[in-house]
Amino acid sequence: MSIEPKHILVIRLSAMGDVAMTVPVLRALIQQYPDLKVTVLTRSFFTPFFRGLKQVSVYSAEVKGRHKGVFGLYKLARELNRNEFYAIADLHNVLRSKLLKRFLKTKRFVSIDKGRKEKKQLTSGRVFKPLTTTHQRYAHVFETLGFPLDLSRPVFPEPSVLNEKALRLLGEEKKKRIGIAPFAAHEGKMYPLHLMHRVIEVLSRDYQVLLFGGGQSEIDKLKAIEKNYGNVVNVAGKLSLEEEMDVISNLDVMLSMDSGNAHIAAMLGVKVVTVWGVTHPYAGFAPFNQPEDYALLADRTQFPDIPTSIYGNKYPEGYETAAGSILPKVLVEKIKSVITRREERTTK
Incomplete structure (x- = not known):
């Protein structure tokens, strides 16, 4: 029995x-x-x-x-x-x-x-x-409940096979793929958009940049970014959640705020660079299995009250642009170093 x-x-x-x-x-x-x-x-x-x-x-x-x-x-x-x-x-x-x-x-x-x-x-x-x-x-x-867990040796799924719809969207570009999710629920958690433009401008010279977001306001802003630069594709609003996950699983790295896209990429085994404004990874919400140095932090000398809240919904006046204390070149250099590390691992 x-x-x-x-x-x-x-x-x-x-x-x-x-x-x-x-x-x-x-x-x-x-x-x-x-x-x-x-x-x-x-x-x-x-x-x-x-x-x-x-x-x-x-x-x-x-x-x-x-x-x-x-x-x-x-x-x-x-x-x-x-x-x-x-x-x-x-x-x-x-x-x-x-x-x-x-x-x-x-x-x-x-x-x-x-x-x-x-x-x-x-x-x-x-x-x-x-x-x-x-x-x-x-x-x-x-x-x-009686089921102790070891999270130190995670296993992740293989990158998904992209369907025809996703392949048409991404085109024939064979460059390394960087996902960028520039939005968050609250302004204090976001990297200033004019600085993110500079990051995208530099990265798109050498890589294909895929933009992620949700809601019509975000989609409209991402469409405008897509028009301004070559090698940039706005994914938002064009695929189902499952299809977006397929695309994310094929990224070489995701650049995200302290937001949901960071955790989706991490659960799929993708390396994630996160930008932190008024929140902080010390609160326990860093993406899974990511090196500590992949979290880029606002300058606490300039903004000593960070973290101002757990969810980024409360902060003193002037803190809404705290993430902007991280220079664009820092984001670019970190992204490039992650891709280089990945290439070194795959060639060994």
């Missing part, structure tokens, strides 16, 4: 970057515990993130539709309770997941410790030291 695999429900509803950060942890989980079965409760839009994880399925939470409000969460719990979950890993730990917990049958329910107290101390200036990373916090939830 065969024994049913232990089935774990993982809750992480949003935001994009936080959901993407679960992927390397879940990949390690199913590799190190191949008899497990995992269901991820998240927005249906994020389903492509979990492709290739054979023991992982996605259950769509329609929190703005049929699962909205307390009654909607009760309905969602009834749907989920049709499964026999061994345990529930709450990687979100917000009011919605806490309410859901009250309706679910499973007794083994562990929520992430987000370290709110330590993060408050970091942003208030009382301490300035690296906090536990979000990936480690996710892993600790599984350890508490």
